[in-house]
Amino acid sequence: MDIVELSRLQFAVTALYHFLFVPLTLGLSVLLGIMETVYVMTGKQIWRDLTKFWGILFGINFAMGVATGLTMEFQFGTNWAYYSQYVGDVFGAPLAIEGLMAFFLEATFVGLFFFAWDKLSKVQHLIATWALAIGTNLSALWILIANGWMQYPVGARFNADTMRMEVSDFMAVLFNPVAQAKFVHTVSAGYVTGSVFVLAISAIYLLRGHHIEFAKRSMTVAASFGLASALSVVVLGDESGYTAGENQKMKIAAIEAMWKTEAAPASFTLVGLPDLATHTTKFEVKIPWMLGLIATRSLNKQVPGIDDLVDDAHKRIKDGLIAYRALLAVKKNPGDSAVRAELDAHVANLGYALLLKSVRADIENATDDQIRAAATSTIPDVPTLFWSFRLMVALGFWFIALFATAFWLSANRRLQSHRWFLQLAAFSLPLPWIAAELGWIVAEYGRQPWVIEGVLPTALGVSSTEANNVLFSLLGFAFFYSALLIVDLYLLRKYISLGPEEALAPAEAMPAAAE
Amino acid sequence: MMLDYESLRLIWWALLGILLIGFAVMDGFDLGTAVLLPLVARTDLERRVALNTVGPVWEGNQVWFILGGGAIFAAWPTLYAASFSGFYLAMFLVLLTLILRPAGFKYRSKVADARWRTFWDWALVAGGVVPSLVFGVAFGNLFLGVPFSFDDDLRFKPAISLLSLLNPFALLVGLVSLSMIALHGAAWLNMKTRETVQARARQIMPIAALSYSVLFALAGLWLWQMNGYAITGQLAHDGPSNPMLKSVTRSADGWLATKSVILLIPVILAYAGAIGAALLRSRPGTAFFFSALVPVGTIATAGVALFPFLLPSSTNPNASLTVWDASSSELTLGIMLGAVVIFLPIVLAYTAWVYRVLRGPVRETDITQNSKTAY
Numbered sequence: 001m002d003i004v005e006l007s008r009l010q011f012a013v014t015a016l017y018h019f020l021f022v023p024l025t026l027g028l029s030v031l032l033g034i035m036e037t038v039y040v041m042t043g044k045q046i047w048r049d050l051t052k053f054w055g056i057l058f059g060i061n062f063a064m065g066v067a068t069g070l071t072m073e074f075q076f077g078t079n080w081a082y083y084s085q086y087v088g089d090v091f092g093a094p095l096a097i098e099g100l101m102a103f104f105l106e107a108t109f110v111g112l113f114f115f116a117w118d119k120l121s122k123v124q125h126l127i128a129t130w131a132l133a134i135g136t137n138l139s140a141l142w143i144l145i146a147n148g149w150m151q152y153p154v155g156a157r158f159n160a161d162t163m164r165m166e167v168s169d170f171m172a173v174l175f176n177p178v179a180q181a182k183f184v185h186t187v188s189a190g191y192v193t194g195s196v197f198v199l200a201i202s203a204i205y206l207l208r209g210h211h212i213e214f215a216k217r218s219m220t221v222a223a224s225f226g227l228a229s230a231l232s233v234v235v236l237g238d239e240s241g242y243t244a245g246e247n248q249k250m251k252i253a254a255i256e257a258m259w260k261t262e263a264a265p266a267s268f269t270l271v272g273l274p275d276l277a278t279h280t281t282k283f284e285v286k287i288p289w290m291l292g293l294i295a296t297r298s299l300n301k302q303v304p305g306i307d308d309l310v311d312d313a314h315k316r317i318k319d320g321l322i323a324y325r326a327l328l329a330v331k332k333n334p335g336d337s338a339v340r341a342e343l344d345a346h347v348a349n350l351g352y353a354l355l356l357k358s359v360r361a362d363i364e365n366a367t368d369d370q371i372r373a374a375a376t377s378t379i380p381d382v383p384t385l386f387w388s389f390r391l392m393v394a395l396g397f398w399f400i401a402l403f404a405t406a407f408w409l410s411a412n413r414r415l416q417s418h419r420w421f422l423q424l425a426a427f428s429l430p431l432p433w434i435a436a437e438l439g440w441i442v443a444e445y446g447r448q449p450w451v452i453e454g455v456l457p458t459a460l461g462v463s464s465t466e467a468n469n470v471l472f473s474l475l476g477f478a479f480f481y482s483a484l485l486i487v488d489l490y491l492l493r494k495y496i497s498l499g500p501e502e503a504l505a506p507a508e509a510m511p512a513a514a515e
Numbered sequence: 516m517m518l519d520y521e522s523l524r525l526i527w528w529a530l531l532g533i534l535l536i537g538f539a540v541m542d543g544f545d546l547g548t549a550v551l552l553p554l555v556a557r558t559d560l561e562r563r564v565a566l567n568t569v570g571p572v573w574e575g576n577q578v579w580f581i582l583g584g585g586a587i588f589a590a591w592p593t594l595y596a597a598s599f600s601g602f603y604l605a606m607f608l609v610l611l612t613l614i615l616r617p618a619g620f621k622y623r624s625k626v627a628d629a630r631w632r633t634f635w636d637w638a639l640v641a642g643g644v645v646p647s648l649v650f651g652v653a654f655g656n657l658f659l660g661v662p663f664s665f666d667d668d669l670r671f672k673p674a675i676s677l678l679s680l681l682n683p684f685a686l687l688v689g690l691v692s693l694s695m696i697a698l699h700g701a702a703w704l705n706m707k708t709r710e711t712v713q714a715r716a717r718q719i720m721p722i723a724a725l726s727y728s729v730l731f732a733l734a735g736l737w738l739w740q741m742n743g744y745a746i747t748g749q750l751a752h753d754g755p756s757n758p759m760l761k762s763v764t765r766s767a768d769g770w771l772a773t774k775s776v777i778l779l780i781p782v783i784l785a786y787a788g789a790i791g792a793a794l795l796r797s798r799p800g801t802a803f804f805f806s807a808l809v810p811v812g813t814i815a816t817a818g819v820a821l822f823p824f825l826l827p828s829s830t831n832p833n834a835s836l837t838v839w840d841a842s843s844s845e846l847t848l849g850i851m852l853g854a855v856v857i858f859l860p861i862v863l864a865y866t867a868w869v870y871r872v873l874r875g876p877v878r879e880t881d882i883t884q885n886s887k888t889a890y
Contacts, residue, residue: 089592162669
C-alpha cells in the first residue's frame with residue numbers, strides 16, 4: 001500500500017474507534033443530567049444511585065473517548081500535513097474553539113462529577129453534571145462545524161500568494177447548513193446510543209430478576225428520551241443537509257445507485273444490486289416519487305444521476321485547468337493582474353483540476369483520456385454506500401419501534417410481564433454502534449475522492465513522510481486501541497454484572513450514611 | 516478589528532507562548548506526579564494517594580495540550596503541518612504514551628490485582644516521562660534547525676529521522692524539561708499529600724531543583740556559542756504567509772547574544788522559581804507557586820531566544836518558519852483572538868472554582884474510606 005492508502009486506513013481505523021465511544025458519551029452524559037435532575041427534584045435516594053451507577057459505566061467509556069480523541073486532534077498534522085497547510089486557516093478555527101469553549105468545560109467538570117459528590121451541595125453537583133453534558137454536546141457541535149466544512153466548504157476562498165484556502169466569511173462557516181444538519185443528526189444518534197445502552201442493560205437485569213426497581217426507573221427514562229431521539233435521528237436526518245449542499249449531489253446519487261437522471265420526481269430504490277462495471281442496478285425494487293420528495297422537497301426538480309454528474313465533473317476539470325494554468329502564471333509573475341483575474345474567474349473549479357495530480361505532476365498537459373478518467377474517479381464506492389445507507393436507515397426505524405414499544409409498556413407499567421420485549425431490547429445492545437459506524441462510512445467514505453469536497457482531493461492531503469512510518473504508526477494504533485477496547489469491554493462487563501448495589505460502596509448506597 | 520496584521524501575528528506569538536506555558540504549568544504537575552510515582556509511592560495505598568491528588572483534575576489540565584494543538588492549527592497552520600509531520604515518530608511515541616493515561620487513571624484501581632495495578636502504574640510513568648522528555652527534545656531541535664524545505668505548492672518536504680532528533684544538545688534540553696516537570700510534580704505532591712508521600716516528595720524537590728538549575732545553565736552555555744539564524748533583507752511583517760519569499764542565513768551572533776538583556780528577565784524568573792521552590796519547601800503552597808514560575812521562565816526564554824523564528828530549516832534556511840510568514844490570515848487571527856479573549860477568562864474562572872472545591876490534601880484515610888470510587 002502507498003502512503004495515501006495507509007494514511008486513509010489509519011484515519012479510518014482511529015476515527016471509527018473514536019466513534020465507538022463518542023456516541024455513548026454524548027447520550028449518557030445527558031441521561032445522567034436527567035437522572036440527577038429527578039434526584040434533586042424528588043430527593044429520592046434511588047435516583048442518586050442511578051446517576052452514580054450509570055456514571056461509573058460512563059466513566060469507563062469516557063476514558064476511551066479521551067484516549068482515542070487525542071490522536072484525532074494531532075493526526076491532521078502528523079498524517080495530513082498538506083491538508084493542514086491547505087485548509088488550516090479555515091478548518092483549524094473550529095477545532096481550537098472546540099477546545100476552548102467545549103472540551104475544557106467537559107473535562108474540567110467530569111472531575112467534579114466523580115469526585116465531588118460530598119464536596120458540593122445537591123444543586124451545585126447537578127450544575128457540574130449539566131456542565132459536563134453541555135460541554136460534551138458543544139464539543140460535537142464544533143467538530144461537526146469543522147466536518148461540515150469538509151462536506152460543503154462555504155465561506156472560504158483560494159489565496160494564490162499563500163497557496164491555500166482562507167476564511168472569507170466566518171459566519172458562513174459557522175452557520176453552514178450541512179454542519180447544522182449533521183450536528184442534530186449526530187447528537188440524536190448519540191442520545192439513541194445512550195438510551196439503547198441503558199434500556200438493554202436494564203432489560204438484562206429484569207430478565208434475571210435483579211435490581212428490579214433500579215432497572216424499571218432506568219428503562220422509563222431511556223424509553224422516553226430514546227423515543228424522542230430516535231424520531232429526531234430519522235426525521236431530522238442527514239439528508240436535509242445533503243440537499244443544501246449543491247456539491248453533495250454525487251453522494252446522494254451514489255447512495256441511491258441512481259446511474260441515470262430520471263424525470264422528476266425521481267423514484268427511490270428500496271433494494272437492488274448496484275453494478276459498478278455496467279452502471280446499472282439489477283433486481284431493483286423502486287418506490288415512485290420518493291427520492292424526488294426527499295432530496296428536493298418538490299415534485300418538479302430533477303435529482304441528477306451519476307452519469308450526468310460525471311459529465312459535469314469532466315466540464316469542471318477542464319475549467320479548473322484554466323485556473324491551474326493561470327495559477328502557474330501567477331507564480332511566475334505575481335504582479336500580472338490579467339492572469340490573476342483569469343484565476344479568479346475559474347478558481348471555483350481549481351480543485352477539480354487537482355484530481356489529475358494523482359495521474360501526473362504536470363497536469364496542465366493532461367490528455368483528454370486522463371481528464372475523462374479523473375472525471376470517472378469522482379464516483380464513490382456505490383455498492384458500499386448503497387448498502388451502508390440502507391442498513392443504517394433500517395436500524396433507525398428499528399430504534400423507533402423499539403422505543404415506542406418500551407414507552408408504551410412502561411407507561412402501562414407492563415415492562416416486566418413481556419419477556420419477549422426484554423429479550424429484544426437486550427439483543428439490540430450492539431445495534432446503535434453499528435448504525436453509527438455505518439453513518440460515518442456513508443458521510444466520510446461517501447465523500448471520496450475528496451477530502452474537502454470539490455476543493456482538495458484526498459490523495460493530495462497526505463504528509464510527505466515515509467510510508468513505513470505510517471505503516472508503523474497504523475499497526476501501533478491498531479494494537480493499542482484493540483488492547484484498550486478489550487480492557488474497556490472487560491470492565492464494563494464486570495461493573496454491569498456487579499450491579500448498582502455492589503458497584504457503589506455500601507456506605508454510599510445507604511441513604512442514612514450519605515445525607 | 517482595530518489591530519493590524521503585524522500586531523495580530525505578534526499577539527498570536529505571545530499567545531502561543533502563553534498556551535504552552537499554561538500546558539506546562541497545569542498539565543506539568545500531573546505529568547510530574549506520574550514521573551515520580553515509583554519514587555514517592557511504594558505501596559498500593561501510597562500510589563493511590565499520589566494518583567488521587569491529580570485524579571479529578573488531570574483531564575481538564577490535558578485540555579491545555581489539546582488546545583495548544585488546536586491553536587497552533589488555527590493560528591499557525593504551516594507550523595502545525597510542519598512540526599507534527601516532521602517529528603512524525605516522536606509525535607507518535609508521545610501520543611501512544613498519552614493514550615495510556617486516561618485508561619491508567621480510570622482503570623488501574625478498578626481491579627484488585629497486584630500485577631494489573633503495577634502494569635498501569637508503569638503505563639502512567641511512561642505517560643509522564645516520555646512526553647516531558649520528547650517535548651524538550653523537540654524544543655532543542657528548534658535551535659539547531661531541522662532539515663526541511665517546501666516545494667512549489669508549499670508542500671512541506673522534511674528529511675528528518677528520529678535518530679537525527681536525538682542529538683546531544685536536544686537530549687540535554689529534554690532533560691531540562693524532564694527535571695522541570697519532576698520539580699513541579701514534587702511541589703504539587705508536597706502540597707497535596709501528607710504522611711510518607713509528602714516526605715518523599717519534599718526530599719526530591721531540592722534534588723530536582725538543583726538538576727534543573729545545572730542542566731538549564733549547561734543548555735544556556737551551549738546555546739551561547741551555537742550559531743543562530745538571521746533574516747537578511749526585506750521581510751514585510753504584514754506580508755502573505757508564504758515562507759519561501761525571504762532569505763535567511765546562519766548567523767555567528769548566536770541565539771542569545773543580541774537579546775542578552777531582555778533574556779535576563781525570563782532566566783531570572785526560572786532560577787527564582789527553582790531556588791524558591793527548593794528553599795521554601797516546608798511552606799508547600801508558596802513552594803508550588805515558585806515551581807510554577809520555572810516553566811514560565813523556561814518557555815519564555817526559549818521563545819524569546821528563537822524570535823522571530825518558529826521552526827528554522829537547517830537544509831534550506833530560506834524556508835524557515837517565522838512569526839511573519841507562517842500564520843493564518845488576518846481575518847482568522849482576529850476571529851481566534853476574539854474567541855480567546857471571550858472564553859479563556861471563563862475557563863480560568865471555572866477552573867479556579869473547581870480547584871477551590873477540591874482544595875485540601877488527599878490522605879490515606881480518604882482512599883480507604885472511598886475505596887470503590889477513588890482512583
